[in-house]
Amino acid sequence: MIECRRISKKFGAFQALGNVSFNIPSKKCYGFLGQNGAGKTTVLRMLVGLLRPDQGEIFVAGHSLLNERQQVQRLCGYLPQRPEFYPWLSGEEFLRLSAELVGVPARQAKKIAGKYLDTVGLADFSRRRVGKYSGGMQQRLGLAAALIGDPPVLLLDEPVSALDPQGRDSMFSLLKKLKQEKTIFLSSHILHDIEQVCDGVVIIHKGQIKAQGTMPELLKERDESIVRAQVHFEVDGGLINRLQAEFSGTLQGIGIPVSNVAWQEQGLEQLFYKVVRQAEEEVEQEHHQHQNSSTGQGGAGDGNMAR
Numbered sequence: 362m363i364e365c366r367r368i369s370k371k372f373g374a375f376q377a378l379g380n381v382s383f384n385i386p387s388k389k390c391y392g393f394l395g396q397n398g399a400g401k402t403t404v405l406r407m408l409v410g411l412l413r414p415d416q417g418e419i420f421v422a423g424h425s426l427l428n429e430r431q432q433v434q435r436l437c438g439y440l441p442q443r444p445e446f447y448p449w450l451s452g453e454e455f456l457r458l459s460a461e462l463v464g465v466p467a468r469q470a471k472k473i474a475g476k477y478l479d480t481v482g483l484a485d486f487s488r489r490r491v492g493k494y495s496g497g498m499q500q501r502l503g504l505a506a507a508l509i510g511d512p513p514v515l516l517l518d519e520p521v522s523a524l525d526p527q528g529r530d531s532m533f534s535l536l537k538k539l540k541q542e543k544t545i546f547l548s549s550h551i552l553h554d555i556e557q558v559c560d561g562v563v564i565i566h567k568g569q570i571k572a573q574g575t576m577p578e579l580l581k582e583r584d585e586s587i588v589r590a591q592v593h594f595e596v597d598g599g600l601i602n603r604l605q606a607e608f609s610g611t612l613q614g615i616g617i618p619v620s621n622v623a624w625q626e627q628g629l630e631q632l633f634y635k636v637v638r639q640a641e642e643e644v645e646q647e648h649h650q651h652q653n654s655s656t657g658q659g660g661a662g663d664g665n666m667a668r
């Protein structure tokens with residue numbers, strides 16, 4: 362579906378990309394991995410025609426970017442690494458404008474804008490000016506803009522870098538849904554998330570493609586037949602010493618050397634979720650108490666109101 366053939370790019374004397382070739386199959390989600398400065402953004406900008414390669418060809422759904430630029434651009438929704446907005450527009454106004462730009466008739470644009478604000482969790486902020494959005498809210502709005510024409514290809518440059526943990530989770534659930542009908546190519550440094558959602562990866566290093574394919578393909582290529590076993594269970598802290606001895610002893614008894622047994626306390630992620638959930642519950646409780654007192658159901662509230 363997305364095909365890059367021997368793309369090269371120099372910025373002045375600096376060779377940013379050298380003979381970059383890869384293929385992303387239709388209706389799959391592929392992660393684009395590489396260190397800072399490896400060339401991910403440069404490639405993604407080329408795929409949407411914002412930057413010209415010095416050499417090489419790009420095809421999207423069989424259309425040549427060089428010869429059929431408009432068709433290719435119509436097929437692709439793009440979220441830049443640092444999206445830019447008119448700060449004086451509200452989120453809804455921005456999306457209405459984006460919808461009209463991709464050909465949605467003006468009378469439907471409001472409805473479509475509302476739909477995508479909801480998809481990215483911004484429905485409560487539709488009237489706030491974009492200049493006053495937080496970084497994560499701007500990233501969500503950028504994703505909504507990328508989705509708005511319902512394009513079959515999504516090119517997302519670090520879509521979760523500014524999102525809070527819940528935002529990341531909902532972004533990845535959304536991507537899982539979207540990949541049933543779209544081809545998605547996204548760069549990210551969050552390998553755990555990539556592993557959860559992507560069918561395969563392309564790895565770039567200093568402007569050169571070093572690996573591409575699904576995880577089983579890549580492991581087979583490298584003959585990586587050793588797997589790391591992880592067993593998860595919860596246990597009383599007082600039993601750890603006994604378990605450790607039993608565990609290592611049993612495995613060593615059948616000829617499997619144990620390199621490490623790690624006991625994990627509750628992680629930051631769980632802790633963070635718990636604190637946020639508790640805070641949300643407190644707000645909800647306060648809200649209920651406030652409602653009760655203003656409808657005259659709460660005893661203390663009645664007293665306050667009488668004064």
Ligand SMILES: Nc1ncnc2c1ncn2[C@@H]1O[C@H](COP(=O)(O)OP(=O)(O)OP(=O)(O)O)[C@@H](O)[C@H]1O
Pocket residue numbers: 372377395396397398399400401402403404442
């Ligand atoms: N317009 C430009 N002019 C000069 N050099 C550039 C330009 N754009 C990118 N580069 C250089 O090309 C290389 C690749 O940059 P790119 O932004 O593609 O990296 P990246 O893989 O997206 O990194 P990151 O993970 O930090 O976003 C970097 O060395 C960068 O400095």
Ligand SMILES: [Mg+2]
Pocket residue numbers: 401402403442518
């Ligand atoms: Mg980048």
